[in-house]
Structure formats: structure tokens, C-alpha cells
Amino acid sequence: MELNGKARRFKSDNDINTDYIISGRYKFKIQDPVELAKHVMEDLDPKFYERIEKGDFIVAGRNFGCGSSREQAPMAIKYANISAVIAKSFARIFYRNCYNLGLPAIEADTDGIDDGDELAVDLAAGVIRNKTKNTEIKIAPLPPTMQTLLSDGGLVAHFKKHGGFKI
DSSP states (O other): OEEEEEEEOOSSOSSOBHHHHSOHHHHTTOOOHHHHHTTTTTTTOTTHHHHOOTTOEEEOOSSBTBSOOOTHHHHHHHHTTOOEEEESOBOHHHHHHHHHHTOOEEEOOOTTOOTTOEEEEETTTTEEEETTTTEEEEOOOOOHHHHHHHHHTSHHHHHHHHTSOOO
């Protein structure tokens, strides 16, 4: 599975919590995930949703997704047409929620990725290619089981499609 898009970074990209990803003022007010996505990351960048293009990546530092365990945060990212989040590390519950919803959360050294860099991520081969800088970052290849879950749209979608957990 290969993903392509631009890197989207924030000035301060460590400890981006779930309230920065989707503000608490929207978590229960907006039920439609497409509408919720229009507010993704707006407390860090009010124009973020307008800047992103389908397939872009959120690129961050350490501890991305810390805070609450609500699924609205990765859901808002996914429905904003972000193809994956690439960070040095993730809060564990956020990481799990991403894969449950079919959103890749990729742990990598992000120091060499700048806002606007064109990236190609090959999850099976375990590599991020920075096309802008002509560099590569090695990542752990995603196991076939996880690739299947992502292809099916996440854990719940996989269960519905196969009538249970079948890989």
C-alpha cells in the first residue's frame, strides 16, 4: 500500500493533544464525521482544513494524540482526507483508535520532513520517500494483517465485511 501527499506540520508539533486535533466544543455538537472534519486542527491553524489536499499527511513530533481517548480525533483526521499521521510517537489509545478506524499512524523520525514536502509512503516496504529532498526514512513495514485491516477501512469495517476477524 503506497500513499502520496504533502506533509502538513505545525510550529509546535510535540504533545499535540486530541483537543487540538478536534476541539471539545465540537466533539458532541457535530455528529456527522464529514462536518466534524471541517474543524480538524483549527485551534492550531484556523485555515488548516482549507489548506489540505486529499492524501496529505499530518507530520508531528512526539506524543501525538495525547489526552482523551475519544475516537472523534482520528475520525476527524480521516474524514478530512488525510492519508496518514506520521509522528515520532503516539499516545497508545490514539494509535489504536487510528487503526480501528482505518487511518494509518506511522512512527518515524520526522526531523527531516518540512511542511509542504512531497512524500510517498510505502507501508509494505517500510519506507517514507521525501520526494522534495530526495531522501528516505526507514519505518517498520506494516504486517499483512494490519494492511488488510486498513484496506477494509478499519477493524469494525473488517468485521462487517468478513462476519468476524478473518485474515
